[in-house]
Amino acid sequence: MTASLTLGPVLFNWPVDRWRDFYARIADEAPVDTVIVGEIVCFKRAPFFAQAMGEVVERLTAAGKTVWFASPILVGSERERVAMRDLVEADAGLVEANDMGALALLAGRPHAVGPMINVYNEATLAWLAGRGAVAVSLPAELPAAAVAALARAGRELGVAVEVQTWGRAPLAISARCYHARAHGLHKDGCQFVCGNDPDGLAVTTMDGQPFLTVNGTQTMSHGCLCLAEEMAELSAMGIARFRLSPQAMDMVRVAEAFRAVLDGRRGGAEVAAELGGLIGAPLVNGFFHDTAGARQVAAGA
Template sequence: MRLTLGPLQYFWPRERTLAFYREAAKWPLHTIHLGETVCSKRRELRTRDWIALAEELASNDRQVVLSSLALIEAESELGVLQRLVDHGGFWIEANDLSAVQLCRERGVPFIAGPSLSVYNHVALAMLMQDGLRRWVPGVEQGQTLVDELLRALDAQGSTRPEVEVIAWGRLPLSYSARCFTARALDVGKDQCGFRCIEHPDGLPLSTREGRPFLRINGIQVQGEELTDLSPELPALRAMGVDLLRLYPQAEGMQAVVEHFVGALATRDAVAPLGHRNGYWHGEPGMSGMAADA
Protein backbone atom coordinates (compact mmCIF):
# COMPACT_ATOMS: atom_id res chain seq x y z
CA MET A 1 0.00 0.00 0.00
CA ARG A 2 1.03 3.56 -0.71
CA LEU A 3 0.31 6.90 0.96
CA THR A 4 -1.70 9.74 -0.51
CA LEU A 5 -1.92 13.30 0.78
CA GLY A 6 -5.55 14.25 0.25
CA PRO A 7 -6.65 17.71 -0.84
CA LEU A 8 -6.44 20.52 1.70
CA GLN A 9 -9.95 20.85 3.12
CA TYR A 10 -9.30 24.06 5.08
CA PHE A 11 -8.58 27.67 4.10
CA TRP A 12 -5.03 28.67 4.94
CA PRO A 13 -3.09 31.82 4.04
CA ARG A 14 -1.13 31.61 0.81
CA GLU A 15 2.33 31.47 2.37
CA ARG A 16 1.27 28.86 4.92
CA THR A 17 -0.17 26.70 2.15
CA LEU A 18 2.95 26.95 0.00
CA ALA A 19 5.21 26.25 3.00
CA PHE A 20 3.13 23.18 3.85
CA TYR A 21 3.54 21.71 0.37
CA ARG A 22 7.26 22.51 0.30
CA GLU A 23 7.56 20.30 3.37
CA ALA A 24 5.19 17.68 1.97
CA ALA A 25 7.45 17.35 -1.07
CA LYS A 26 10.06 15.78 1.25
CA TRP A 27 7.70 13.12 2.65
CA PRO A 28 7.46 9.56 1.24
CA LEU A 29 4.12 10.06 -0.50
CA HIS A 30 2.96 8.34 -3.67
CA THR A 31 0.34 10.98 -4.52
CA ILE A 32 -0.29 14.61 -3.56
CA HIS A 33 -3.69 16.16 -4.22
CA LEU A 34 -3.83 19.89 -4.93
CA GLY A 35 -6.75 22.27 -5.40
CA GLU A 36 -9.85 23.65 -3.73
CA THR A 37 -12.60 21.12 -3.03
CA VAL A 38 -14.81 23.02 -0.58
CA CYS A 39 -15.49 26.68 -1.46
CA SER A 40 -14.82 28.58 -4.69
CA LYS A 41 -14.49 31.86 -2.74
CA ARG A 42 -11.21 30.66 -1.24
CA ARG A 43 -8.70 32.29 -3.57
CA GLU A 44 -5.46 32.63 -1.68
CA LEU A 45 -4.23 30.33 -4.44
CA ARG A 46 -5.95 30.67 -7.79
CA THR A 47 -6.25 28.04 -10.50
CA ARG A 48 -2.98 29.03 -12.18
CA ASP A 49 -1.22 28.84 -8.80
CA TRP A 50 -2.45 25.31 -8.12
CA ILE A 51 -1.36 24.22 -11.60
CA ALA A 52 2.08 25.84 -11.17
CA LEU A 53 2.47 24.12 -7.81
CA ALA A 54 1.45 20.80 -9.38
CA GLU A 55 4.12 21.19 -12.05
CA GLU A 56 6.67 22.00 -9.34
CA LEU A 57 5.81 18.99 -7.17
CA ALA A 58 5.43 16.40 -9.92
CA SER A 59 8.31 13.95 -10.28
CA ASN A 60 9.05 10.49 -11.61
CA ASP A 61 8.27 8.85 -8.29
CA ARG A 62 5.38 11.05 -7.20
CA GLN A 63 1.96 11.57 -8.74
CA VAL A 64 0.16 14.90 -8.50
CA VAL A 65 -3.62 15.06 -8.84
CA LEU A 66 -5.75 18.19 -9.31
CA SER A 67 -8.85 17.96 -7.11
CA SER A 68 -12.12 19.63 -8.07
CA LEU A 69 -14.97 21.21 -6.11
CA ALA A 70 -17.50 18.92 -4.49
CA LEU A 71 -20.38 21.33 -5.11
CA ILE A 72 -20.43 23.25 -8.41
CA GLU A 73 -23.13 25.94 -8.46
CA ALA A 74 -22.00 28.64 -10.89
CA GLU A 75 -20.72 29.01 -14.43
CA SER A 76 -17.49 30.49 -13.09
CA GLU A 77 -16.89 27.36 -11.01
CA LEU A 78 -17.45 25.21 -14.09
CA GLY A 79 -14.92 27.36 -15.89
CA VAL A 80 -12.31 26.64 -13.23
CA LEU A 81 -12.99 22.93 -13.61
CA GLN A 82 -12.59 23.20 -17.38
CA ARG A 83 -9.18 24.83 -16.97
CA LEU A 84 -8.03 22.02 -14.67
CA VAL A 85 -9.16 19.36 -17.11
CA ASP A 86 -7.92 21.17 -20.22
CA HIS A 87 -4.39 21.34 -18.81
CA GLY A 88 -4.22 17.62 -19.53
CA GLY A 89 -1.02 16.98 -17.60
CA PHE A 90 -2.55 15.56 -14.42
CA TRP A 91 -5.26 13.19 -13.30
CA ILE A 92 -8.36 14.90 -11.93
CA GLU A 93 -10.11 14.04 -8.69
CA ALA A 94 -13.77 14.25 -9.74
CA ASN A 95 -15.97 15.21 -6.82
CA ASP A 96 -18.92 16.13 -9.01
CA LEU A 97 -20.39 14.42 -12.09
CA SER A 98 -19.64 17.48 -14.22
CA ALA A 99 -15.96 16.68 -13.69
CA VAL A 100 -16.59 13.11 -14.85
CA GLN A 101 -18.24 14.40 -18.03
CA LEU A 102 -15.41 16.78 -18.88
CA CYS A 103 -12.76 14.15 -18.22
CA ARG A 104 -14.60 11.65 -20.39
CA GLU A 105 -14.93 14.17 -23.25
CA ARG A 106 -11.25 15.09 -23.13
CA GLY A 107 -9.85 11.63 -22.39
CA VAL A 108 -8.32 12.66 -19.06
CA PRO A 109 -7.97 9.91 -16.40
CA PHE A 110 -9.81 10.67 -13.19
CA ILE A 111 -10.26 9.58 -9.60
CA ALA A 112 -13.74 9.23 -8.13
CA GLY A 113 -13.58 11.36 -4.98
CA PRO A 114 -15.53 10.54 -1.80
CA SER A 115 -18.34 12.98 -2.62
CA LEU A 116 -19.11 11.36 -5.99
CA SER A 117 -21.42 8.82 -4.31
CA VAL A 118 -20.62 5.52 -6.01
CA TYR A 119 -22.66 2.85 -4.26
CA ASN A 120 -22.61 -0.24 -6.48
CA HIS A 121 -20.32 -2.21 -8.74
CA VAL A 122 -22.36 -1.48 -11.90
CA ALA A 123 -21.85 2.27 -11.51
CA LEU A 124 -18.17 1.74 -10.79
CA ALA A 125 -17.73 -0.39 -13.92
CA MET A 126 -19.48 2.26 -16.02
CA LEU A 127 -17.21 4.97 -14.64
CA MET A 128 -14.17 2.88 -15.52
CA GLN A 129 -15.33 2.94 -19.13
CA ASP A 130 -15.32 6.74 -18.88
CA GLY A 131 -11.74 6.91 -17.64
CA LEU A 132 -11.92 6.14 -13.92
CA ARG A 133 -8.58 4.88 -12.59
CA ARG A 134 -9.00 5.11 -8.82
CA TRP A 135 -11.93 5.14 -6.39
CA VAL A 136 -12.16 6.79 -2.99
CA PRO A 137 -15.23 5.38 -1.16
CA GLY A 138 -17.46 7.82 0.68
CA VAL A 139 -17.32 7.97 4.45
CA GLU A 140 -20.65 6.17 4.74
CA GLN A 141 -19.15 3.13 3.00
CA GLY A 142 -17.30 1.09 5.57
CA GLN A 143 -15.35 -2.12 5.36
CA THR A 144 -18.31 -4.42 4.70
CA LEU A 145 -19.85 -2.35 1.89
CA VAL A 146 -16.55 -1.70 0.15
CA ASP A 147 -15.59 -5.37 0.33
CA GLU A 148 -18.98 -6.43 -1.06
CA LEU A 149 -18.70 -3.99 -3.96
CA LEU A 150 -15.21 -5.15 -4.88
CA ARG A 151 -16.24 -8.80 -4.69
CA ALA A 152 -19.18 -8.05 -6.97
CA LEU A 153 -16.80 -6.50 -9.51
CA ASP A 154 -14.67 -9.63 -9.39
CA ALA A 155 -17.72 -11.86 -9.79
CA GLN A 156 -18.81 -10.13 -13.00
CA GLY A 157 -15.29 -10.25 -14.39
CA SER A 158 -14.70 -6.50 -14.29
CA THR A 159 -11.28 -5.01 -13.69
CA ARG A 160 -10.92 -3.36 -10.31
CA PRO A 161 -9.87 0.28 -10.14
CA GLU A 162 -7.25 1.25 -7.60
CA VAL A 163 -8.91 1.68 -4.21
CA GLU A 164 -7.96 4.57 -1.94
CA VAL A 165 -9.41 4.62 1.58
CA ILE A 166 -9.57 7.64 3.89
CA ALA A 167 -7.18 6.57 6.65
CA TRP A 168 -6.47 9.79 8.52
CA GLY A 169 -8.20 13.09 9.24
CA ARG A 170 -11.60 14.52 9.98
CA LEU A 171 -14.22 12.98 7.76
CA PRO A 172 -16.06 15.21 5.25
CA LEU A 173 -19.69 14.48 6.16
CA SER A 174 -21.72 16.93 4.08
CA TYR A 175 -21.74 20.00 1.84
CA SER A 176 -24.35 22.73 1.52
CA ALA A 177 -25.04 25.86 -0.52
CA ARG A 178 -25.14 27.62 2.86
CA CYS A 179 -21.91 28.67 4.58
CA PHE A 180 -22.06 27.36 8.13
CA THR A 181 -19.02 29.36 9.25
CA ALA A 182 -20.67 32.61 8.15
CA ARG A 183 -23.90 31.62 9.88
CA ALA A 184 -22.06 30.75 13.10
CA LEU A 185 -20.48 34.21 13.06
CA ASP A 186 -23.83 35.86 12.22
CA VAL A 187 -22.78 37.26 8.85
CA GLY A 188 -24.15 36.64 5.36
CA LYS A 189 -22.43 34.24 3.00
CA ASP A 190 -21.60 37.05 0.58
CA GLN A 191 -20.21 39.13 3.46
CA CYS A 192 -18.30 36.29 5.09
CA GLY A 193 -15.00 38.14 5.05
CA PHE A 194 -13.31 34.77 4.50
CA ARG A 195 -13.49 34.20 8.24
CA CYS A 196 -12.84 30.47 7.89
CA ILE A 197 -9.19 31.39 7.38
CA GLU A 198 -9.16 32.05 11.14
CA HIS A 199 -9.85 28.35 11.81
CA PRO A 200 -7.03 26.30 10.22
CA ASP A 201 -8.57 22.99 11.38
CA GLY A 202 -12.21 24.04 11.18
CA LEU A 203 -14.50 25.70 13.72
CA PRO A 204 -15.37 23.32 16.61
CA LEU A 205 -19.07 22.76 17.27
CA SER A 206 -20.21 21.31 20.58
CA THR A 207 -23.55 19.96 21.76
CA ARG A 208 -25.62 21.96 24.25
CA GLU A 209 -24.04 19.82 26.94
CA GLY A 210 -20.58 20.96 25.83
CA ARG A 211 -19.52 17.72 24.21
CA PRO A 212 -17.32 18.10 21.08
CA PHE A 213 -19.47 17.08 18.12
CA LEU A 214 -18.58 18.44 14.66
CA ARG A 215 -16.23 20.78 12.83
CA ILE A 216 -17.63 23.56 10.66
CA ASN A 217 -15.54 24.31 7.59
CA GLY A 218 -17.33 26.84 5.40
CA ILE A 219 -20.00 24.97 3.44
CA GLN A 220 -18.62 21.65 4.68
CA VAL A 221 -19.40 19.82 7.90
CA GLN A 222 -16.84 17.38 9.28
CA GLY A 223 -16.76 14.90 12.09
CA GLU A 224 -14.90 16.02 15.20
CA GLU A 225 -12.86 12.86 15.66
CA LEU A 226 -9.62 12.16 13.83
CA THR A 227 -10.01 8.94 11.90
CA ASP A 228 -7.01 6.64 12.09
CA LEU A 229 -7.15 3.34 10.22
CA SER A 230 -3.51 2.42 10.77
CA PRO A 231 -4.54 -0.42 13.16
CA GLU A 232 -6.68 -1.81 10.32
CA LEU A 233 -3.79 -2.34 7.90
CA PRO A 234 -3.88 -6.16 7.96
CA ALA A 235 -7.58 -6.14 7.00
CA LEU A 236 -7.04 -3.40 4.40
CA ARG A 237 -4.28 -5.43 2.79
CA ALA A 238 -6.52 -8.49 2.69
CA MET A 239 -9.23 -6.50 0.92
CA GLY A 240 -6.80 -5.30 -1.73
CA VAL A 241 -6.78 -1.61 -0.80
CA ASP A 242 -4.05 0.15 -2.77
CA LEU A 243 -3.70 3.59 -1.19
CA LEU A 244 -4.30 5.27 2.16
CA ARG A 245 -5.53 8.88 2.11
CA LEU A 246 -4.17 11.21 4.79
CA TYR A 247 -6.00 14.54 5.00
CA PRO A 248 -3.78 17.56 5.80
CA GLN A 249 -4.00 19.17 9.21
CA ALA A 250 -2.51 22.40 10.53
CA GLU A 251 0.10 20.91 12.88
CA GLY A 252 1.98 17.64 13.17
CA MET A 253 1.33 16.30 9.67
CA GLN A 254 4.87 15.00 9.23
CA ALA A 255 4.45 12.89 12.37
CA VAL A 256 1.23 11.45 10.91
CA VAL A 257 3.02 10.46 7.72
CA GLU A 258 5.87 8.90 9.71
CA HIS A 259 3.32 6.97 11.79
CA PHE A 260 1.81 5.43 8.67
CA VAL A 261 5.20 4.73 7.12
CA GLY A 262 6.08 2.77 10.26
CA ALA A 263 2.73 1.01 10.25
CA LEU A 264 3.19 -0.07 6.63
CA ALA A 265 6.62 -1.47 7.44
CA THR A 266 5.16 -4.10 9.78
CA ARG A 267 2.70 -6.89 9.09
CA ASP A 268 1.19 -6.60 12.55
CA ALA A 269 -1.51 -4.28 13.87
CA VAL A 270 -0.18 -1.03 15.37
CA ALA A 271 -1.45 1.23 18.12
CA PRO A 272 -3.61 4.11 16.88
CA LEU A 273 -2.31 7.65 16.73
CA GLY A 274 -5.80 9.13 16.34
CA HIS A 275 -9.27 8.08 17.49
CA ARG A 276 -10.01 5.07 15.24
CA ASN A 277 -13.50 6.21 14.30
CA GLY A 278 -16.17 3.58 14.01
CA TYR A 279 -17.26 4.52 10.47
CA TRP A 280 -15.10 1.81 8.94
CA HIS A 281 -16.91 -0.82 11.01
CA GLY A 282 -20.45 0.32 10.31
CA GLU A 283 -20.66 2.02 13.69
CA PRO A 284 -21.32 5.69 14.49
CA GLY A 285 -18.32 7.74 13.43
CA MET A 286 -17.78 8.98 16.96
CA SER A 287 -17.39 5.40 18.24
CA GLY A 288 -13.68 5.80 18.70
CA MET A 289 -12.83 2.22 19.66
CA ALA A 290 -15.30 0.32 17.51
CA ALA A 291 -12.53 -1.92 16.15
CA ASP A 292 -11.86 -3.28 19.61
CA ALA A 293 -15.43 -4.42 20.23
Protein backbone atom coordinates in the same frame (compact mmCIF):
# COMPACT_ATOMS: atom_id res chain seq x y z
CA MET B 1 0.17 -5.10 -5.43
CA THR B 2 2.34 -2.38 -3.88
CA ALA B 3 0.67 -0.32 -1.17
CA SER B 4 0.74 3.45 -1.61
CA LEU B 5 -0.14 6.55 0.39
CA THR B 6 -2.20 9.39 -1.04
CA LEU B 7 -2.33 12.87 0.47
CA GLY B 8 -5.71 14.41 -0.24
CA PRO B 9 -6.20 18.13 -0.92
CA VAL B 10 -6.02 20.66 1.89
CA LEU B 11 -9.66 21.27 2.80
CA PHE B 12 -9.14 24.24 5.12
CA ASN B 13 -8.49 27.91 4.42
CA TRP B 14 -4.82 28.28 5.29
CA PRO B 15 -2.80 31.42 4.47
CA VAL B 16 -1.12 30.94 1.09
CA ASP B 17 2.38 31.06 2.62
CA ARG B 18 1.47 28.31 5.05
CA TRP B 19 -0.14 26.33 2.22
CA ARG B 20 2.97 26.67 0.05
CA ASP B 21 5.33 25.76 2.91
CA PHE B 22 3.17 22.77 3.79
CA TYR B 23 3.57 21.30 0.31
CA ALA B 24 7.29 22.13 0.23
CA ARG B 25 7.77 20.00 3.32
CA ILE B 26 5.55 17.25 1.92
CA ALA B 27 7.70 17.25 -1.22
CA ASP B 28 10.95 17.07 0.70
CA GLU B 29 10.09 14.81 3.62
CA ALA B 30 6.77 12.95 3.44
CA PRO B 31 6.76 9.30 2.23
CA VAL B 32 3.58 9.72 0.19
CA ASP B 33 3.23 8.58 -3.41
CA THR B 34 0.37 10.71 -4.74
CA VAL B 35 -0.50 14.28 -3.75
CA ILE B 36 -3.85 15.78 -4.74
CA VAL B 37 -3.97 19.57 -4.95
CA GLY B 38 -6.68 22.13 -5.50
CA GLU B 39 -9.26 24.20 -3.61
CA ILE B 40 -12.39 22.07 -3.55
CA VAL B 41 -14.52 23.51 -0.75
CA CYS B 42 -15.06 27.18 -1.66
CA PHE B 43 -14.48 28.83 -5.04
CA LYS B 44 -13.88 32.19 -3.32
CA ARG B 45 -10.67 30.83 -1.79
CA ALA B 46 -9.21 29.50 -5.03
CA PRO B 47 -7.56 32.72 -6.33
CA PHE B 48 -5.35 32.93 -3.24
CA PHE B 49 -3.81 29.53 -3.94
CA ALA B 50 -3.72 29.84 -7.73
CA GLN B 51 -0.73 32.17 -7.54
CA ALA B 52 1.35 29.48 -5.83
CA MET B 53 -0.05 26.41 -7.60
CA GLY B 54 2.60 26.21 -10.33
CA GLU B 55 5.43 26.40 -7.82
CA VAL B 56 3.84 23.76 -5.60
CA VAL B 57 3.20 21.33 -8.45
CA GLU B 58 6.72 21.79 -9.80
CA ARG B 59 8.29 21.10 -6.40
CA LEU B 60 6.14 18.03 -5.73
CA THR B 61 6.87 16.63 -9.18
CA ALA B 62 10.60 17.25 -8.84
CA ALA B 63 10.49 15.27 -5.58
CA GLY B 64 9.04 12.27 -7.39
CA LYS B 65 5.44 12.66 -6.23
CA THR B 66 2.56 11.95 -8.57
CA VAL B 67 0.34 15.05 -8.63
CA TRP B 68 -3.39 14.94 -9.32
CA PHE B 69 -5.75 17.93 -9.55
CA ALA B 70 -9.03 17.97 -7.63
CA SER B 71 -12.27 19.45 -8.94
CA PRO B 72 -14.62 21.44 -6.64
CA ILE B 73 -17.24 19.62 -4.57
CA LEU B 74 -20.11 21.95 -5.45
CA VAL B 75 -20.31 24.14 -8.55
CA GLY B 76 -22.97 26.82 -8.32
CA SER B 77 -22.18 29.67 -10.71
CA GLU B 78 -21.15 30.21 -14.30
CA ARG B 79 -17.68 31.33 -13.18
CA GLU B 80 -17.26 28.09 -11.28
CA ARG B 81 -18.44 26.03 -14.25
CA VAL B 82 -15.93 27.80 -16.50
CA ALA B 83 -13.15 27.22 -13.96
CA MET B 84 -13.99 23.53 -13.73
CA ARG B 85 -14.06 23.20 -17.52
CA ASP B 86 -10.68 24.93 -17.71
CA LEU B 87 -9.28 22.50 -15.14
CA VAL B 88 -10.43 19.50 -17.16
CA GLU B 89 -9.30 20.89 -20.50
CA ALA B 90 -5.89 22.06 -19.25
CA ASP B 91 -4.65 18.46 -19.46
CA ALA B 92 -2.00 19.23 -16.82
CA GLY B 93 -2.45 15.86 -15.12
CA LEU B 94 -5.03 13.39 -13.86
CA VAL B 95 -8.15 15.08 -12.44
CA GLU B 96 -10.00 13.75 -9.40
CA ALA B 97 -13.71 14.45 -9.86
CA ASN B 98 -15.68 15.49 -6.80
CA ASP B 99 -19.08 16.19 -8.38
CA MET B 100 -21.21 14.85 -11.21
CA GLY B 101 -20.53 17.85 -13.42
CA ALA B 102 -16.83 17.05 -13.42
CA LEU B 103 -17.62 13.41 -14.20
CA ALA B 104 -19.61 14.52 -17.25
CA LEU B 105 -16.70 16.59 -18.53
CA LEU B 106 -14.20 13.79 -17.89
CA ALA B 107 -16.20 10.99 -19.54
CA GLY B 108 -14.11 8.93 -21.92
CA ARG B 109 -10.73 9.96 -20.55
CA PRO B 110 -8.73 8.57 -17.61
CA HIS B 111 -9.62 10.23 -14.32
CA ALA B 112 -9.99 9.58 -10.60
CA VAL B 113 -13.12 9.82 -8.46
CA GLY B 114 -12.94 11.51 -5.07
CA PRO B 115 -14.65 10.52 -1.81
CA MET B 116 -17.23 13.30 -2.21
CA ILE B 117 -19.01 11.20 -4.86
CA ASN B 118 -21.15 8.44 -3.37
CA VAL B 119 -19.79 5.09 -4.54
CA TYR B 120 -21.72 2.60 -2.41
CA ASN B 121 -22.01 -0.49 -4.60
CA GLU B 122 -20.44 -2.52 -7.38
CA ALA B 123 -22.86 -1.28 -10.06
CA THR B 124 -21.83 2.34 -9.46
CA LEU B 125 -18.16 1.36 -9.54
CA ALA B 126 -18.65 -0.48 -12.82
CA TRP B 127 -20.49 2.51 -14.33
CA LEU B 128 -17.63 4.81 -13.34
CA ALA B 129 -15.01 2.40 -14.70
CA GLY B 130 -16.87 2.27 -18.00
CA ARG B 131 -16.63 6.06 -18.28
CA GLY B 132 -12.87 6.16 -17.68
CA ALA B 133 -12.31 6.08 -13.91
CA VAL B 134 -8.96 4.48 -13.06
CA ALA B 135 -9.09 5.13 -9.29
CA VAL B 136 -11.94 5.63 -6.83
CA SER B 137 -11.60 6.93 -3.27
CA LEU B 138 -14.48 5.54 -1.25
CA PRO B 139 -16.72 7.63 1.02
CA ALA B 140 -15.63 7.52 4.65
CA GLU B 141 -18.99 6.20 5.89
CA LEU B 142 -18.76 2.74 4.31
CA PRO B 143 -18.59 -0.32 6.61
CA ALA B 144 -15.96 -3.02 6.17
CA ALA B 145 -18.27 -5.41 4.29
CA ALA B 146 -19.02 -2.79 1.63
CA VAL B 147 -15.33 -1.88 1.34
CA ALA B 148 -14.46 -5.54 0.81
CA ALA B 149 -17.12 -5.94 -1.89
CA LEU B 150 -15.93 -2.83 -3.72
CA ALA B 151 -12.29 -3.92 -3.45
CA ARG B 152 -13.20 -7.22 -5.16
CA ALA B 153 -15.13 -5.40 -7.86
CA GLY B 154 -12.25 -2.96 -8.33
CA ARG B 155 -9.83 -5.81 -9.00
CA GLU B 156 -12.15 -7.26 -11.63
CA LEU B 157 -12.66 -3.88 -13.28
CA GLY B 158 -9.03 -2.77 -13.12
CA VAL B 159 -9.91 0.20 -10.89
CA ALA B 160 -7.71 1.13 -7.91
CA VAL B 161 -9.92 1.44 -4.82
CA GLU B 162 -8.76 3.79 -2.08
CA VAL B 163 -9.81 4.22 1.56
CA GLN B 164 -9.30 7.25 3.80
CA THR B 165 -7.35 6.20 6.89
CA TRP B 166 -6.60 9.57 8.52
CA GLY B 167 -8.27 12.96 8.93
CA ARG B 168 -11.68 14.38 9.70
CA ALA B 169 -14.31 12.66 7.60
CA PRO B 170 -16.09 14.86 5.03
CA LEU B 171 -19.83 14.49 5.60
CA ALA B 172 -21.74 17.11 3.59
CA ILE B 173 -21.47 20.27 1.49
CA SER B 174 -23.92 23.15 1.22
CA ALA B 175 -24.48 26.22 -0.93
CA ARG B 176 -24.67 28.15 2.35
CA CYS B 177 -21.61 29.05 4.40
CA TYR B 178 -21.96 27.91 8.00
CA HIS B 179 -18.74 29.65 8.98
CA ALA B 180 -20.01 33.03 7.81
CA ARG B 181 -23.38 32.54 9.48
CA ALA B 182 -21.72 31.65 12.78
CA HIS B 183 -20.10 35.10 12.70
CA GLY B 184 -23.27 36.93 11.67
CA LEU B 185 -22.09 37.35 8.08
CA HIS B 186 -23.48 36.47 4.66
CA LYS B 187 -21.62 34.18 2.27
CA ASP B 188 -20.96 36.99 -0.22
CA GLY B 189 -19.43 39.13 2.53
CA CYS B 190 -17.86 36.37 4.60
CA GLN B 191 -14.56 38.22 5.16
CA PHE B 192 -12.96 34.76 4.85
CA VAL B 193 -13.60 34.08 8.54
CA CYS B 194 -13.00 30.36 7.90
CA GLY B 195 -9.30 31.29 7.87
CA ASN B 196 -9.54 31.83 11.63
CA ASP B 197 -9.98 28.08 12.11
CA PRO B 198 -7.14 26.20 10.35
CA ASP B 199 -8.57 22.86 11.50
CA GLY B 200 -12.23 23.78 11.21
CA LEU B 201 -14.74 25.29 13.65
CA ALA B 202 -16.04 22.98 16.37
CA VAL B 203 -19.82 22.62 16.62
CA THR B 204 -21.40 21.63 19.91
CA THR B 205 -24.87 20.49 20.86
CA MET B 206 -27.15 22.69 22.97
CA ASP B 207 -25.78 21.03 26.10
CA GLY B 208 -22.18 21.73 25.06
CA GLN B 209 -21.13 18.34 23.74
CA PRO B 210 -18.74 18.27 20.74
CA PHE B 211 -20.72 17.24 17.67
CA LEU B 212 -19.36 18.21 14.25
CA THR B 213 -16.77 20.45 12.59
CA VAL B 214 -17.61 23.26 10.17
CA ASN B 215 -15.25 24.23 7.36
CA GLY B 216 -16.84 27.04 5.38
CA THR B 217 -19.62 25.37 3.39
CA GLN B 218 -18.49 21.89 4.44
CA THR B 219 -19.61 19.75 7.36
CA MET B 220 -17.03 17.32 8.75
CA SER B 221 -16.77 14.90 11.65
CA HIS B 222 -15.67 16.21 15.02
CA GLY B 223 -13.48 13.19 15.63
CA CYS B 224 -10.51 12.32 13.48
CA LEU B 225 -10.95 9.19 11.40
CA CYS B 226 -8.07 6.81 12.08
CA LEU B 227 -7.87 3.33 10.57
CA ALA B 228 -4.26 2.60 11.51
CA GLU B 229 -5.35 -0.53 13.38
CA GLU B 230 -7.44 -1.69 10.40
CA MET B 231 -4.65 -1.41 7.81
CA ALA B 232 -3.88 -5.13 7.81
CA GLU B 233 -7.57 -5.97 7.35
CA LEU B 234 -7.84 -3.45 4.51
CA SER B 235 -4.75 -4.87 2.84
CA ALA B 236 -6.20 -8.38 3.10
CA MET B 237 -9.31 -7.10 1.29
CA GLY B 238 -7.11 -5.96 -1.56
CA ILE B 239 -6.99 -2.25 -0.75
CA ALA B 240 -3.60 -0.88 -1.80
CA ARG B 241 -4.25 2.87 -1.75
CA PHE B 242 -4.55 4.60 1.62
CA ARG B 243 -5.59 8.25 1.86
CA LEU B 244 -4.46 10.79 4.44
CA SER B 245 -6.47 14.01 4.69
CA PRO B 246 -4.40 17.04 5.80
CA GLN B 247 -5.00 18.51 9.23
CA ALA B 248 -3.28 21.44 10.95
CA MET B 249 -0.58 19.25 12.46
CA ASP B 250 2.67 17.57 11.49
CA MET B 251 1.47 15.66 8.44
CA VAL B 252 4.99 14.44 7.67
CA ARG B 253 4.93 12.61 10.98
CA VAL B 254 1.49 11.21 10.13
CA ALA B 255 2.71 9.99 6.74
CA GLU B 256 5.83 8.44 8.27
CA ALA B 257 3.70 6.63 10.85
CA PHE B 258 1.29 5.18 8.28
CA ARG B 259 4.18 4.23 6.00
CA ALA B 260 5.74 2.36 8.91
CA VAL B 261 2.48 0.43 9.40
CA LEU B 262 2.36 -0.45 5.70
CA ASP B 263 5.97 -1.62 5.81
CA GLY B 264 5.34 -3.76 8.91
CA ARG B 265 7.75 -1.75 11.05
CA ARG B 266 5.10 -0.49 13.50
CA GLY B 267 1.79 -1.71 14.81
CA GLY B 268 -1.45 0.11 14.09
CA ALA B 269 -2.38 0.43 17.77
CA GLU B 270 0.95 2.07 18.56
CA VAL B 271 0.53 4.55 15.71
CA ALA B 272 -3.07 5.36 16.68
CA ALA B 273 -2.01 6.05 20.26
CA GLU B 274 0.81 8.34 19.12
CA LEU B 275 -1.21 10.33 16.61
CA GLY B 276 -4.24 10.55 18.87
CA GLY B 277 -2.12 12.58 21.27
CA LEU B 278 -1.30 15.10 18.55
CA ILE B 279 -4.60 15.84 16.82
CA GLY B 280 -6.54 17.49 19.66
CA ALA B 281 -9.70 15.52 18.82
CA PRO B 282 -10.89 12.01 19.61
CA LEU B 283 -10.03 9.25 17.16
CA VAL B 284 -13.02 7.53 15.52
CA ASN B 285 -13.52 4.45 13.34
CA GLY B 286 -17.17 3.61 13.88
CA PHE B 287 -18.27 3.73 10.24
CA PHE B 288 -15.83 0.99 9.28
CA HIS B 289 -17.16 -1.21 12.08
CA ASP B 290 -20.79 -0.68 11.01
CA THR B 291 -21.75 1.48 13.96
CA ALA B 292 -22.06 5.20 14.71
CA GLY B 293 -19.22 7.00 12.96
CA ALA B 294 -18.37 9.02 16.07
CA ARG B 295 -17.44 5.86 18.00
CA GLN B 296 -14.00 4.39 18.47
CA VAL B 297 -14.17 0.60 18.30
CA ALA B 298 -11.31 -1.29 19.89
CA ALA B 299 -9.37 -3.66 17.66
CA GLY B 300 -10.85 -7.14 17.71
CA ALA B 301 -14.10 -5.97 19.32
